[in-house]
Amino acid sequence: MSQWLEDVIAHAEQPASNELAATWLAEQRNSSLKKLKEQKWPTRRTEAWANTSLVSVESRNAKPTPANITSWDKPAIPGLDSIDIYFVGGQLKTDLSTFTLPEGLSIYTLQDEKAEAVAASRFAQIKPERHIFGLINDAIANSGVVIDVAENAIIDTPIRLIHLANDGVENHSRVLVNVAKHAKVTIIEHGVGEEDSVNTSMSEFDVADNATLYHYRFALFTQKALHVGGCHFQVGASSYINSTIVAFGSDLSKLNIDVNYTGEHSNVDINAMYLLAEGEAFDLQSTIEHAVPNGTSNEKVHGIIGDRARANFGGRIHIHRDAQKTLAQLNNRNLLLSRRALINTKPELEIYADDVRCAHGATIAEIDDESLYYLLTRGIPRSQALIMLNFGFIQELINDIEIDPIRAWLTDMLSTRFKSMEVS
Template structure:
């Protein structure tokens, strides 16, 4: 047991939890203290550097907004016509949030029926033994957000949840519970960012999704924090019969950035399409662990992640697809492609297939490469400098996934920002058509 584990539990004494959630908190507290701290010998954490988090001193929870954040919000918010909820250092900011429909409520304001729904679904998808920080999120739970779309209804606008952290040595705990009943639809954008100051806190963010029969969810998770931030998060999903999830994940990297996806096909005909991009630079770390479990027949999964690792940065990708013995007629594909733009950049990728059924169609693969020399030469022969050619080819490598973002406002927000990240020149967006040149 580590000092951080004890320190984390001491923080709970500063909270005023909801009485109807105390059972979940107490159970999670015992589990958190009983579990061993991950080390290099822990399979699911062997490449994730935890030393910085162990040394982090967290003595308080986050504080609310201050006027200096108004400019940051103006510059960084996605101009999305949506139901908006803003949390600053884990504290709800009513001033910058919008009026919410009945289907969106904070746990602390839930009525009796909503409390019963929360208790029915909260913390039910995964076991804490595999997801250590989900257990911590339960132990820290004092509030959260419920999105519940009743049967046969569609949310009129997207739900835009903004989590901002500032440079305070504090902890923040975010929790989102999405429940879509039969034949309902919704679109959710989770946006994590920070101000420009060097960060020195820790954020733990967990999203749980329960998709009923024939429910349809578009989900975006954007991690755009400052490069010294420490963020561990997860997305846990259960899909029932004919449910559909289309997910998109993006992480720029920080001193510790880890996101786990646990996705369970529980009903026949469920469909999953998950795409992701990670772009660590300098000495940043990005770690994506995904686990897709097919428990029943006739389900489909398609997972594509691409990463560009620069400077002395490190990326970790572990994608696992598990096919249960009863999951016949499964179609599942996993692809992870990585580009290293520096001799000091590092990526550890591990695609896995574990199949116990005999009538399935599955494929998985991973590649690690540098920029294509022939493609670079082609561009330079057309008058571009080597630096310009490298920028175009790098941006083209990920632009194929950006172009598939279904929400146009999110697409239009991300594309120029990522183009600027590579080339400091938005005109380079036009070069995305050269993406295919990166392939051998």
Template sequence: MNPVTTNDWARSLAKQASPSPADWLAKLRQQADEQLDNLPLPRRKLEAWRYSRVDALLKQQFLPVVRAPDCSSLRPPDSSSPCALVFVDGWFSKTLSRIDGLPEGVTLRSVHQALNDADEQLRLHLGKIANSGENLFTALNTAMINDGLFLHIPAGVHLAEPIEVFYLNSAADQALLAQPRNLLVLDDKAEATVIEHFLGGDGRGYFHNNLTEIRLHDNASLSHYRIQDESSSAWHLSNLYLQQGEKSHYHGITLSFGGKWARTDYRTDFSGPEADCELRGLYVVGDDQLSDFHLDIHHNQPACNSREQFKGLLYGKGRAVFDGRILVDQIAQLTDAQLTNDNLMLTRNAEVDTKPQLEIYADDVKCSHGTTVGQLDPQQIFYLRSRGIEETAATHMLCQGYAQEIIEHIHLDSLREQALKRLQDTLEKLPE
């Protein structure tokens, strides 16, 4: 393929979208399709893509998945949750999923099914939080909306059990483009926990272009855990758009282990005062891997709090990018915002580009940001070895202690143990 100079790559993919089952969705998709002609390519000249090269991605030939694939050869993932939804190549699989024990009034289904049922909540909220004109990949997802997760919890309803969502790859010979589009809406004083698992078989190349819109109304609370463990040949992009009402609370943790190229973007806006947003993340990056996190936290209401804490563990020739921005408008007095990014480099060939930013236009605020890049302390290694602990085991212990500061914020015991096990498995494979 010739070097990419136009958006023909995205346009050619968008043309393969399946017909829309609703007129309002057709208009939304058409608008995004037209934006593909005007949006700039994500090149290094754009600040948001300065450290995230996508030239190799744009040279790939992906086949969009425009209908539900055959899942007969796949087994349901292990899950103890009464509600476990499985998406294969971005499409909901009824045979691999189960939805049990939901309180009356709660809607949990696929976006495709909700479109066929003409769900009013879906029409009111889908496409209203995400800005499809923001970048090429957001517009591409919007132009091809077909399926994804749709969750609506009415006012005052608390879900006692977590909802688990699994994104699987069908391991097809063709490099596929999967684009689930998710919408989570929690009405006043509603509460829920959602766990997302992004999984892929080894050696399979595909592009997972995920977009999630979250609307938390006043006093709503959402705990949101995401574990990205894609194939080592996969391209993964997640865009999360979060809008929080008055006194709402969002508790989000993302753990990134897999993928050849993995990027997660968070965009948070407050639509009411006294809301809280907690974002934490851990990325473990090795040879032939890039992990990239971008945060854009917009404080546009008074007395809102945000906490962003991200840690990286890099080894081999792994590369990471962290770009975190907190914007505080003049109206957002009494804002309390804290942003930190720490990186532990286990080898000299690892690389990280980190750029925390504060942009403040209010005068009565408590805001801070900081970043660190360092190596293991030789004195700590020496201390553990002097206690009879072999050097490799000492290194693993210190790395686990470093990463555990993020993992311990997972409120679910089983998920916390699963995350620690995944971290230990990675550490055991490190070259000595």
């Protein structure tokens, strides 16, 4: 048992923490708390944590009570016009009542009784129970929003949810998004931190029939900013999800992605990229449940790992017995910049249907010295040559991004980060 988890459970059991919650939320919390108490704190022998150490979090004293932070850095995406909602140190810092929202879009706080109709049947129910940090977040997240996109509503302005915790603070924030039939919305989850902190931010998405979700998750946690998060999707019939994930690494940073198909003829594209420097670690685990026929999924995960950094990737595609005519692709490509850099990659196909097309693969490459020499002999500066040779497979995923300002911002930020990474 970890000190940190003991503190978390003690906090969740205090009557005060439930008083803040709406009735529907209090019920869900109690249910998750019960499950959490039945779970064992993971060790390196727990399969989901075999390559990712929890040492940095387990001996801490937890600070689940929201901290009242008054100033923080606002992460900008130049040129992006978005509805910005800030979660800082476990508090919702944006007054939702100040928004004039487009027709068909509603945003409620987690404590709002009005969220019940949307949230009571979805909160903590799209997210699989096996994620221990998911249960923790269920039990203690006080800051959160429920986003409801009505049938047929096409919301053009992206909604950006910023998750922050500064020095010594924890942020447990929660997002639930309901995209009703024929609706379309863009959600950006922007997590940042470098100081000593803990961030669990969990999001659940219910994408109904014929609906479209564009989703971005930026897990830009570095150094001592610990992060365990999750994005969990439920996909109705004939719907489309496009998710872009960008991660740096820290002492502990892990993201769980779950996709569960409940309706046929839906299509999910996931593009994930990670750039890890120095001693950073990042762990991405995705599980795609093709539970119904005629689903399509295409997941591309590309990473660059430098110095002593460590990446861990697990990509599971589970094709159920009834899920005939599924098309599933999963590809993980890695570039190691140093002899000490490490990648553990485990693409996994589990197929019970007999009429499906699936492909999966993983590659690991190093800098090609001869190509580099060739470019240098033409006068191209070394940093530029390395970008040309090795950034292409990251750029390829960036180029797929629909929103121009995000594409430009990521190209700039990721190429700058890549240039600063040492090749040895």
